[in-house]
Amino acid sequence: MQFLAAYSAGLVLLAIGLFRLLAGRGGATGGLILVAGLVLAAAGGAAMVIAPRDGQTLSLGFGDDGGSKSQERLDDGAPQDEPGSNAAAPAAPAAAEAEAPTRPPRIIEAPTTTIRPADGAVTEDVPAPAASPDFVDPLTQDAQAAAEPTPPLPTPPPDDDRAVALASLAPAASKKQKAFMEALAKGREAYQAAADDVAREAARADRSAALCGTASSPDVENWAATVEAIDTDPSGRIAFAVALPDGTILRTWNNPMSDLDDQTLVLAGTELAGIIGGLKTGDAVRVSGSLFPEPPDCWRSSRLSVDQAIREPSFIFRFTRVARLQN
Structure with missing residues (x-):
């Protein structure tokens, strides 16, 4: 309704300003009235077209000198933080967790099992198998072979008959x-x-x-x-x-x-x-x-x-x- 009233007031002022100009009594006052009418009519018409589309509201006010002011405000409905609110509150649990003392890891020892001979069982030391005189340790076999000198290749005998x-x-x-x-x-x-x-x-x-x-x-x-x-x-x-x-x-x-x-x-x-x-x-x-x-x-x-x-x-x-x- 404010937009419609502004638009109507602008039309009225336009009519008055035009009448004074046509009657030859325009002067400075007539010019101001005409300008104010144009501004109000234009602002009111624009507000009626734009406001239903993107949710903008237009507030108008008049000063003592007959001038006009316009202020456009976009209301996005986003909540605003109250002054004095603590924005870092969610970080408190993390800080508390960091300050908590750490416990050393618990070491679990595997149980040892001791095998004992049954009652009455006879135990005796089993001697290690005797090394065979022909036994060759595979770990030292290559080293021994490398240490042994390689006999020179035999030179073929000359062809005496030839x-x-x-x-x-x-x-x-x-x-x-x-x-x-x-x-x-x-x-x-x-x-x-x-x-x-x-x-x-x-x-x-x-x-x-x-x-x-x-x-x-x-x-x-x-x-x-x-x-x-x-x-x-x-x-x-x-x-x-x-x-x-x-x-x-x-x-x-x-x-x-x-x-x-x-x-x-x-x-x-x-x-x-x-x-x-x-x-x-x-x-x-x-x-x-x-x-x-x-x-x-x-x-x-x-x-x-x-x-x-x-x-x-x-x-x-x-x-x-x-x-x-x-x-």
């Missing part, structure tokens, strides 16, 4: 063949006596120069040797190897892929294949053919490592003729 057979061919070697084997022997001795890698490389270079100096061409004629290996692949090609009196190997490649350029494998159906087919390992023969020039050993080596190439020389060889050695 060495004798090769040595017997030395008198049948040609002058060029003997010079070839002597260069290999001196190179091996120098390599084994070298103190470091630099000295070993120097020994290898000297050996290569000596090997190249033994022959003006890679061709070999009637060198004495023994048959070392004969292998045939599924296509009938023969991989052939012989050993010189000093143990040096002359051999073909053992597979077609490696032999694409050198063509050392003996083809099936050839005269040479027929002669080799009639031989066996250990037979004494004379061979002819050619070596392949290649650094750093002067002739192409079949060994993969430098150490093997020096200590156990083996060279790729293309055989052109093989014949049994006549006594």
Whole structure:
């Protein structure tokens, strides 16, 4: 009802103010009346629209100077604390609990049970089992085994028969063949006596120069040797190897892929294949053919490592003729 009364009063004041202005008697008083009417009408109308929606109330008052004041208050219905109330009261039980003395934990001892022999029972000490002389403590077995010295691996005995057979061919070697084997022997001795890698490389270079100096061409004629290996692949090609009196190997490649350029494998159906087919390992023969020039050993080596190439020389060889050695 207050909003409606304010709205009505505002309309009345507006009407009076407009009347005075139209009558030419407005002046300052007429202007104040008109302004007051506008304020009251606007405030009352707004209050009637807003108040039912969000629960706001509008209180209006007039001062002595004819002015108007408005105060808007939102009532949310929340209870307010009374002055002097103690807000920390709920914490009192926690403080009291913290101040309470703590009791030490109670230790419960487990009952012990003593087993006594029955009346009349005879008790006697049972001796511990005697240790067997063959008994081995598993805890010390590994330590004892580690403390015992490990015997060295036995060195396989040399092939005396092969060495004798090769040595017997030395008198049948040609002058060029003997010079070839002597260069290999001196190179091996120098390599084994070298103190470091630099000295070993120097020994290898000297050996290569000596090997190249033994022959003006890679061709070999009637060198004495023994048959070392004969292998045939599924296509009938023969991989052939012989050993010189000093143990040096002359051999073909053992597979077609490696032999694409050198063509050392003996083809099936050839005269040479027929002669080799009639031989066996250990037979004494004379061979002819050619070596392949290649650094750093002067002739192409079949060994993969430098150490093997020096200590156990083996060279790729293309055989052109093989014949049994006549006594």
